[in-house]
Amino acid sequence: MTYTLWYSDLDRHSIERVGGKNASLGEMIRALRREGIRVPEGFALTAGAYTDFVHHNELGAAIRAHLEELETGARPLAEVGASIRELFLRSEFPAPIAEAVREAYAELSRKNGVGELDVAVRSSATAEDLPEASFAGQQETFLNVSGASDVLDACRRCYASLFTNRAIAYRTKQGFDHLDVALSVGVQRMVRSDLASAGVCFSIDTETGFPDVVLISAAWGLGETVVQGSVTPDQYTVFKPLLEHRKLTPIIDRTLGTKEIKLVYGDEMETPTLEVPTEPSERDAYVLDDEEILQLARWVSRIETHYGCPMDIEWAKDGRTGELFIVQARPETVQSRLDAGVLKTYTLEEVGRELVAGLSVGQAIATGRVCVIEDARNIDRFEDGAILVTEMTDPDWVPIMERAAGIVTNSGGRTCHAAIVSRELGTPAVIGTGNATDVLEDGQEVTLSCAEGDEGFVYEGVLRYHESEVDLDDVPETRTRIMQNVGSPSAAFRWWRLPSAGVGLARMEFIISNHIQIHPMALVHYEDLADEEVKARIATLTRGYETKTRYFVDHLARGIAKIAAAQWPEPVIVRMSDFKTNEYADLIGGDEFETPESNPMLGFRGAARYYSDRYREGFALECEAIRCVREEIGLRNVLIMIPFCRTLAEAERVLEVLADNGLRRGESDLEVYMMAEVPSNVILAEEFARLFDGFSIGSNDLTQLILGVDRDSAELASLFDERNDAVKRAIRDLIDRAHRHGRKVGICGQAPSDHPEFATFLVEAGIDSISLNPDSIVDVKHRVAEMEAERDATATRPSRPRVRMPAAARGRRPRHSY
Numbered sequence: 001m002t003y004t005l006w007y008s009d010l011d012r013h014s015i016e017r018v019g020g021k022n023a024s025l026g027e028m029i030r031a032l033r034r035e036g037i038r039v040p041e042g043f044a045l046t047a048g049a050y051t052d053f054v055h056h057n058e059l060g061a062a063i064r065a066h067l068e069e070l071e072t073g074a075r076p077l078a079e080v081g082a083s084i085r086e087l088f089l090r091s092e093f094p095a096p097i098a099e100a101v102r103e104a105y106a107e108l109s110r111k112n113g114v115g116e117l118d119v120a121v122r123s124s125a126t127a128e129d130l131p132e133a134s135f136a137g138q139q140e141t142f143l144n145v146s147g148a149s150d151v152l153d154a155c156r157r158c159y160a161s162l163f164t165n166r167a168i169a170y171r172t173k174q175g176f177d178h179l180d181v182a183l184s185v186g187v188q189r190m191v192r193s194d195l196a197s198a199g200v201c202f203s204i205d206t207e208t209g210f211p212d213v214v215l216i217s218a219a220w221g222l223g224e225t226v227v228q229g230s231v232t233p234d235q236y237t238v239f240k241p242l243l244e245h246r247k248l249t250p251i252i253d254r255t256l257g258t259k260e261i262k263l264v265y266g267d268e269m270e271t272p273t274l275e276v277p278t279e280p281s282e283r284d285a286y287v288l289d290d291e292e293i294l295q296l297a298r299w300v301s302r303i304e305t306h307y308g309c310p311m312d313i314e315w316a317k318d319g320r321t322g323e324l325f326i327v328q329a330r331p332e333t334v335q336s337r338l339d340a341g342v343l344k345t346y347t348l349e350e351v352g353r354e355l356v357a358g359l360s361v362g363q364a365i366a367t368g369r370v371c372v373i374e375d376a377r378n379i380d381r382f383e384d385g386a387i388l389v390t391e392m393t394d395p396d397w398v399p400i401m402e403r404a405a406g407i408v409t410n411s412g413g414r415t416c417h418a419a420i421v422s423r424e425l426g427t428p429a430v431i432g433t434g435n436a437t438d439v440l441e442d443g444q445e446v447t448l449s450c451a452e453g454d455e456g457f458v459y460e461g462v463l464r465y466h467e468s469e470v471d472l473d474d475v476p477e478t479r480t481r482i483m484q485n486v487g488s489p490s491a492a493f494r495w496w497r498l499p500s501a502g503v504g505l506a507r508m509e510f511i512i513s514n515h516i517q518i519h520p521m522a523l524v525h526y527e528d529l530a531d532e533e534v535k536a537r538i539a540t541l542t543r544g545y546e547t548k549t550r551y552f553v554d555h556l557a558r559g560i561a562k563i564a565a566a567q568w569p570e571p572v573i574v575r576m577s578d579f580k581t582n583e584y585a586d587l588i589g590g591d592e593f594e595t596p597e598s599n600p601m602l603g604f605r606g607a608a609r610y611y612s613d614r615y616r617e618g619f620a621l622e623c624e625a626i627r628c629v630r631e632e633i634g635l636r637n638v639l640i641m642i643p644f645c646r647t648l649a650e651a652e653r654v655l656e657v658l659a660d661n662g663l664r665r666g667e668s669d670l671e672v673y674m675m676a677e678v679p680s681n682v683i684l685a686e687e688f689a690r691l692f693d694g695f696s697i698g699s700n701d702l703t704q705l706i707l708g709v710d711r712d713s714a715e716l717a718s719l720f721d722e723r724n725d726a727v728k729r730a731i732r733d734l735i736d737r738a739h740r741h742g743r744k745v746g747i748c749g750q751a752p753s754d755h756p757e758f759a760t761f762l763v764e765a766g767i768d769s770i771s772l773n774p775d776s777i778v779d780v781k782h783r784v785a786e787m788e789a790e791r792d793a794t795a796t797r798p799s800r801p802r803v804r805m806p807a808a809a810r811g812r813r814p815r816h817s818y
Contacts, residue, residue: 003049003100007042007188012307018044019124019184024329032306037299038325041111042119042188043104045155047126049097050183053159057091060179063163067178070168081165088160093152101155102148105187116146118190118265120327121154123161126182139167139183143222144190144265144272155185166395173402191327194264194273195319197287198223199233200415201296202332203240203304203311206423207363207414207454208493209335210566211310213252214238214297217415218287220278221262223316223327229392229409229416230275232432233257234287238297239565239633248634249290252561253489254554256544257413258434259283284544292317295324303329310335334423343470343497345775346451352459355446356408356436360456361419362428363494365465366406370444372437373400387448387458389440393418401425406448408436408458430456453490470778475499476785480762481769482777485748488514489559492566495774499781502570502637503563504696504771505748508577508622511559513587516552517541520618522589523548534589541588549621556625557633564635571637573673573696576622578643580605601704601712606644606675611653623661630668641673641696646680651691665693676745677701682730685737694744695734696771699751703727722751723758732765744768753780763787 010018010026018026022044029039054060063084070080093101109117123139140161142154161167162183171178191198199218204211219226219233226233237253259278266274288296296315303326304311310332316325346365371386373379382388382400389408393401394417401407401421407429409418414431422429428450430436440446440458447463450456483504486492489511512520518538522529526548529535542551564572580600584590593614597603609615630636640663645651651674655665658672665672674681674688677698681688688695699722704711706727709720721727735745746769752759753776762770763784772780 001046001048001052001096003046003052003097004043004104005046006104007039007044007186010044016126017046017048017184018186019047019126019182020330021122021124021328022184022186023124025186025188025327027306028303028326028329032303035302037302038323040189040191040325040327041108042186043108044124045097045101045185045187047182047184049100050159050185052094052097053091056094057087059087059091062087063179067168077165077168081163081168084163085160088156088163091156093156098152101152101187105148105151108187108189112189116148118144118146118192119151120186120188120190121145121151121158122186122188122328123158124184124186125162126184139164141224142272143224144194151187155187158185159183164395166398169399170395188327191316191325192318192320193316194222194262196317196322197221198314198316198327199226199287201300201311201313201315202415203300203313204332204335205237205493206332206335206419207361208496210493210496212240212565212568213493214240214300215414216288216293216296216300216315217257217413219257219259219262220282220287221264222273223314224273225261225263225275226413226415227314227417228394229412229418229431231257231259231261231413232411232434233259233413233415235413236288236293237562238293239561239568239635240297240301241568242634243294243298243301245634248632249294250633250635251290251293251558252565252633252635253558254286256284256286259287286544288317292324299324299326307331334420343472345468345470346449347466347468347775348447348449348451348463349466350463352447352461352463355458355460356430356433356439357455357457358408358430358433358436359412359414359419360428360450360452360454361414361422361431362426362450364426364428365451365467366428366448367446367462367465368405368448370440370442370446372440372442374437387440387446389436391437392416393421397421401427406430408433408440408448410434410436428456430458433458453488453494455490468775470775472497472499472778475778475781478781478784479788480767480784481746482781482784483746483748483769483771484774484777485771486563486774489562492563496566498774498777500567500570500774500777501769502567503572504746504769505641506560506563506572506574508556508560508575509579509583511556512577512579513583515559516555517588518552519584519587519590519593520549520552520621521593521615522587523552524617524621529589529592531589531592534592537588552621553625553628556622557628560625560629560638561633561635564629564638567637568635569637571639571671572635573639573641574626575641575643575675576610576619578606601710607642607646607650607654608644610642611650611657616657619657620661623658623663627662630670631662636669639671639673639693641675642692643675643698644677644701645674645688646678648684648687648691651688655691675701676734677705679705679730682734685734686741689738689741689743692743694746694768695738697731697734697745697747697749699727699731699747699749702730706730722749723755723761728761728765731762735765735767739766746771748772750776752776756783759783760787764791 007026012027014023069075121142202215216236217233219231225231234257235255239250242250261275312332314328368387372389376396379400384403387406388404392411412431447459481501484500485505487507487510545551581594585594610619671693673694674692675698676695738745748771
């Protein structure tokens, strides 16, 4: 029998002989290496070798006897697992197998020009890495193994790891016969990522299933720290549809991880690897540069295309050569198997005190009592339905993770063990909080929320929440374009399955206040700030950036890009900042640049700021972010909207400032819209139509100014109503006059979903688009379709002037030249 096979002789059909992991490595070497995808060479010790090892040492009957003791309850899992593993560790390799391994290892060393090559020895079970059953992490991997004797010992330990407690429990749950699963072992040249970096990639968004991105996690040193979750890594998100445009840089998100430790080569044979603290400069630096991020993303995208399914991939960078390598690839097993026709949503109905925050996993909400367990040896005290709180998890924790209502960890990123298992179990988790085990107390009642975007929160107490399902399989088409309002980039991917025609309102100020947090003028004039405490806070937030203003531009651009990517190629209308002076003053450093106003709602806001010397430099940063999204990232479906533009002269000045900042209306498909929220916008609709490409009705401000009612006044709340005849007449008048001049009109607000009769009025008036909060879209689409059908049936629908839409708005991919 041939006991060893070179990776270059394997392909995806070799699973029965060498297991999923080895078969996948062979497939990539054979099919993808010629395309420039680097995979380290190695060899597999076949599943047949494992079978002969078991037979030679007469282990089968003993293993079965131990497992029967487990099944009958005579002995606990821990004792049974330990007894079986000891059987393997005391056994010897048959001479033919040992000789085959020694010869293959010697040949691999010769090919690499060394006497004894450093290798990774990885388990590869014959049932693992299948789309229907992920065995990832169930067996052991040994790194920095050198010398034939140590390679053989690592192979024996891999065999033993087929019967770790977690592996036994997992196979039992999945219904696999323990003796029907054989183990192959992979022996692969080590990539010296201990001198550089490593991590994990997914060819799909792991939380929402959004298919058009590559998600990359990266940390210094060997990649086990990322897989195990012992560090919070950097995270990069790349937009796949624009990857082949070599002039573009479609990196739509970049998050700096804390990366407190790294795994490197050890100094002794007994300690092949060890964890060491990272340097402060490493913690403050991004692990990968843009070209490396894009190269990995292209490889991941190509691998996904080759396999025909979303993929979970491990990568490593060699610190000696600077080369990137793919070291593992397996099918993604969670999002790719969910029912795409049903969108489940969770909404908190109460506000609670935030205790800790981290990365959200699962998009759900859970409540329960905290159970803090910092050591796997104490997992027996876990209570079913509790919120598990720990430093991090590994496969030994799976039995209690299955019984948890929610999971919270101090460390880890989106691709760590806790995150992966939580997704598989459908359990919400908050990952990488930094201090959960210190802040949360045993028995404390909490609410864990992963339904608010990329960030997950643990709140004090049991809060009310609502759970609902939206059926996406039978949503009607409508002539009226139904769009969505989006404020948070972190929630953009959550709604990608919705049948919306783009984004009618993306609020820039949400990104500034929640993600940037700093007043733009405080960044422009950082050196001149008088408050040293404010300067210190800004210095902390902007660490890793060469200039303070670059921090603003990058964060704003990436936030907008995430929203635009989720809707590509449909149009995404981004409203330039519309803070009031009191809101600007609340930003870090804002007090030094804002003057208090008695009525901020009617004060220095919107268009008036953009050309003023008080804010012109801040507006330039906003424009640079938009230019970056459209020209550097390549998302030209981003259009812009100017809020609160009072006069024609003001409109002309704003358009001039936009052009001065590289955003000239009409160039590179750029369209500029205006918010119709001031009565002058309606009265002078024809004149404004010459300057802008369309109108978006801001019904709140328009109602306030037409009725003379403060929208924030509780005393006058009963008078504030968009359905008032004066407001409706203004809206109908604007639509008619805009259409006569070939301009589109939309509306963004909650009124059409809250008031069915208002939606009916808008459709009858000929509105081109209605932009809503995402959770209202499906209901309103059904309602609008019924209205349109009724009008068609009675043949009373008045003819509407033909309004030419841009390519993106007509639902076709715009022809962009890069």
